[in-house]
Amino acid sequence: MWFKHLHLYHIHDMKLLSPEQTAVALSEHAAKPLGNADARRIGWTAPAGRLSGGQLLHTLKNDGHRLISALRQERMLPAAVVAEEVADQIAEIEANEGRKVTRKEKTALKEQVTEELLPRAFVRSQKIDLWWDTERQLIGVNTSSRSRAEDALDLLRETLGSLKVTPLSTQTLPIRAMTTWLGDPASRPADLQIGDSVVLKAKGDDGVLRGRQVDLDCDEMQQLLESGRQASQMAMAIEGQLSFIMHDDLALKSLRFGDALIEEADHADDGDDALARLETDFVLMAGSLRDSVARLIEWLGGENQQEPAAKEASND
Template identity: 30%
Template sequence: MFRNAQIYRLLKAWDITAEQLAQHLAPQTFTPAGNMDMQSQGWIQPRESSNGLVHQVNRQFLLRLQTEKKILPSSVINQVTRERAKELEEQQGFPPGRKQTKELKEQITDELLPRAFTSIASMWVWIDPVNGWLVADSSTPAKAEDALKLLFKAVPKFPLEPVRTVMSPGAAMTDWLASDEAPDSFTVDQDTELRSTAESKATVRYVRHTLEANQIRQHIETGKQCTRLALTWAGKISFTLGDNLSIKKIALLDVLKEDAGAIGKNEDERFDGNFLLFAGEMSKLLAALINALGGMLPDAEVA
């Protein structure tokens, strides 16, 4: 279900119900952007069959954040501004000043907005109150923050914190490559990136390439650290781990695909079954990954 994962930790037992959470989120329900709006963002029903803004299966919550953005390239605004400025110069006998040009640009932006194309994107958010995880299906922490800001605003004292581990992911991945030994239940795959810590930031990337231990060690000895590493957990899920603990390219392997294929008789049952399968296995993967990084820092432990 998720291709990416930005990971956060619930700091204490969370006994809020799906209905209560949906009530908190209701004022943030998505509404389409108006003619003069550059962007609109809000929660939508995760499924058409969902009963509200929170889809619940066995104490696992699924949310969906939708974002609509107007596509109005700055090059178009600047071009029209130059044309209008030239017309204005001919009318008044001198070129518009900085303030007048700024006002002209704002006016043109307002004029063009109703005719701008729009792009619509959505992001899954999975909340696991049982094991204490919140995961956003985002390739970058910045995009995940959009969902977190709304949640913090909607839910009083939302008990959430970024995951902080004893070992940094970059240092741990570098150690795994240097020792040619992955942590328990993990195997190293064929994609990695090593970057110099020097000012040059020299970077070496391996894509679908066998990682020769001696060659990798040479890069590490010259001052490079691993910033991205492809891994497989328990023969079930492959993914790429970043040095900021971002997880990308999540893929269920055949053993789980077979289980997923046998779930449910209709679309709703299959969706719920696949969600539970993903949530159950992903929560185990996250626990194993945190353990491989030395565990949580004391001030980030679950109460």
């Protein structure tokens, strides 16, 4: 269950429900199988899987960490398949009735074909894990897509009745910090290690340059920075904790936890118990994420106190 990606959000002015109250709320919005007419659906699922007894919430009471998982299901009905079937039906109508099908009829045919084909479409399921640090008022969503992260937060908002969050923002913009660290090794924090991949963005319309498995301290890289390019993505590591690619929106992707943490998890005596395995992994992962995010925020000058308007909704 080790996270691969992380979109970070700050929680504002929230009255925290107890674990028991939260578990009840989650159960009321648990994932259900897609109905024949449903194109997509999202609900809560057990983070540890089917063998965990259906437990929807995992908490580390002494540390304030919570773990929940959303299951997003979507029927895969390619537009080309619908278009082909609609075209066949239009051709048949025009041949049999000797007339052109109107635009209104075409729209109705498309809706009808979609409704008929949808129950036979394949279902794609995606599990989206959320790490909730109740002490630091942070939520981290394990998905590569910002829109998928927002889907999970919308579900949490509906579940809790109200949730006010904004994407985590720092005093120093990530693109500015990454560019500075890349161009000036002396400016790098002591525990920061530069990786071997970067995306450089030009200020004008000159596109982007991507470098992989390259020496980021080479002379050519310095020349590109001197020409005005900025680092919009960069591989880095926090020594002994976590390596990742930081994006200019503060998304952390391609997470890789320290070898010592993974070895400690592998050596834990949890047998074939899926729940015990998840609890072990979560303890180690949550601690590493809290420390790593706190350190990263510090390197970026602390949180931005002038947050943009937070998204909020209520079921009241």
